[in-house]
Amino acid sequence: MTWEPRPVPEVNPETDRYWQAAASGELLVQECDDCGLVYHYPRSLCPDCFSEKVEWREASGRGEVYSYSTARTMSGWPEDDLPLVVAYVELDEGPRIMTNIDADPEDIAIGARVEVRFVDTEDEDVSIPVFVPANA
Amino acid sequence: MTEREPAYIAGAFEHPTREAPDKSTMQLHAEVAKGALADAGLSKDDVNGLFTAGVPEYQSGLSPLVIADYLGVDASYVDTTDYGGSSYIAHVGHAVSAIRDGKCDVALITLAGRPRSRGQATGSGAREIRTVQDSFERIYGATNITMYGMAAQRHMHEHGTTAEQLAEIRVAASQHAQYNDDAMFQDPVTVEDVVESRVVADPLHLLDCCVISDGGGALVLVSEDVRDDLDREAVEVLGHGEAPSHHDAGRIDITRTGAESSGERAFAEAGLGPADIDYASIYDSFTITVLEAIEDLGFCEKGEGGEFVEGGTLQAPDGDLPFNTDGGGLCSNHPANRGGMTKVIEAVRQLRGEANPEVQVDADVALAHGTGGSIATRHGAATVVLGGEGR
Ligand SMILES: [Zn+2]
DSSP states (O other): OOOTTSOOOOOOTTTHHHHHHHHTTOOEEEEETTTOOEESSOOSSOTTTOOSOEEEEEOOSEEEEEEEEEESOOBTSOGGGOSEEEEEEEETTSOEEEEEBOSOGGGOOTTOEEEEEEEEOSSTTOEEEEEEETTO | OOOSOOEEEEEEEEOSOSOOTTSOHHHHHHHHHHHHHHHHTOOGGGOOEEEEOOOGGGTOTTHHHHHHHHHTOOOSEEEOOOBTBTHHHHHHHHHHHHHHTTSOSEEEEEEEEOTTTTTOOTTTBOOOOOSTGGGGTGGGTOOHHHHHHHHHHHHHHHHOOOHHHHHHHHHHHHHHHTTOTTOSOOSOOOHHHHHHSOEEETTEEGGGBOOOBOEEEEEEEEEHHHHHTOOSOOEEEEEEEEEEEOOGGGTOOTTOOTHHHHHHHHHHHHTOOGGGOSEEEEOOSBHHHHHHHHHHTTSSOTTOHHHHHGGGTTOTTTSSSOBOTTOHHHHTOOBTTOOHHHHHHHHHHHHHTOSOGGGOOOOSEEEEEEEEEETTTEEEEEEEEEEOTTO
16 A cells, blocks of 8 residues: 555544554554443544543554445545445444445455554554454 | 414425526526516515525525615515525425415525536536545545445445346436427436446446536415415425434445434324325436435335336336426436425426426326435435425
C-alpha cells in the first residue's frame, strides 16, 4: 500500500493517545467505568450515560469483517493504491470501526477473522490501524 | 388526524436545467424561487418565512443571509436546518410548524447548486478532513459510494438481496424517465444493463448510482388563510417526521436507517400508514438507499425489500408502489447533490395530477422521504405525508 498523499488524521486532545498508541503498535478502545460500554471513536465522555469516568483499554486487535466495499476508482486518491477495501471491522471487544483491509478483495468475506496492523504516516507520532486476514 | 391548523404546499418548481455552466448558484436560487412563487400565484413580497440549507459550495453558516440578501426577502422567520439532501423535506415540516405558530404565513424553501459544472466527483471522491469523525473515516478512503456499498454488501449478506434486485430500482426509474423531457438519462435500461455496468465500489455498479446534475428547486408553503385566497390547487402536509441517525459509538446496524423513526413519526402525525400511500418519492442517491428506505418505512418487512421491488412494484402507473415518476435522482436530477427537494416536487405533481401523463397515478395520499449525509455512518432521515385536495 502506498500511503501518501492520503489524508492524515487531525489529532486533538481527546484522540492523541489513540493515534500515539497506534504508532507504538497498540489499538486502543475506551470503556465506561459506570455503564460498561466499550466504544469507538475516542471521546471524553461516555456517549451512553455521559459519565466522564472513561478509561483507555488495549484491544486485542482481532475481530471480524462486518462489511466491506472495494473502491475501484477514487478521485483524489493514489492510483496505485486502488482497488481499496474500505470496511467495518467488529472488534472482539464490541465496537464496529471503519478501516481498510489490506488483502486481495477476492480473499475477503463478511464474517472473516482479521487482525490489526499499523501503517505509518508522515507524522511520526501518528500511525493508522488497518486489518489483514487473521493468521495470514 | 391532527386537530392543528393545516398548512399547505401551494407552489412547487423544479429548474429544468441539468447543466448550468453560464449561471451562478445564486441565480439558480432566484430562478427557482421565482418559479415556485409564480406557480403558487404569489409574489416575492408575500414571502415572510425563509427555509434553506444554504449554499453547500460556500460552506458558510451565513449562507441564509447571503440568500435573503440576494433575493431581497424580508423574513420574519428563518430556519437553516442542514443535514444533507433530506434537509428540504425536514424544512417542509419545520415550515408547517412555523405557519401553525403564526411566525410566518408564506414560507419559501430553496435549493440550488452546480456540482456538474464544477466537475465534482461526488460519490467516489476522497474528501478532506473536517469533522472529528472524518479522522476515523476519510483517512480510509470512505467515500459516499463505499459507505453505501458497505450497506448493500451487508444487506445482501443478511437477507440474500441480489444485485439484480437492486437493479430493478434503476429499471423502474428509467421507465419513468423516458417521459421526462428534462431528465438527464431518458433511455430505459434493463436489469442486465445495470449489473453489466462497471463496478464503482462493490457491490454497486455505475447504474446503481444517481446522476450528478446542476439545477435546483423550490417550494412555497402557506397558511390556510393564504391558501383560501389562491386559485391554485394546494397540497396539505398531513404528517412530518425526522430522525438524524448515527454510528452509535460503534453499534451501528448499516442495514437500517433513520426512516424507521422518521416514517413512524410522519405516519403517526398523519393518522395513516404505509397501506394508505398511493405514490412514494424516495430519495435514490443509490439503489440501496431506496431498498433500505422501503423496508424501514414499512412498505415491506425488513429483509424483504429485494423481493418487494421485483416484478414492477415500483413502476407507474400500475405497480403497487409507484415511485419517483420523474425518473428520480437515478435518472433525472440530483441538484446540488441533494435529492430531497425534487422528491417533494414530484409528490406535489402527482397529487395535483400534473405528473407526466404516462406515469400519472390516481393519488390522493403521497409520501416523500429523504436520506441525507451517508448511511453506514451518519445520515438525516426526513419523511412527509402529503394529501391532495381530492382526499
Ligand atoms: Zn457509560
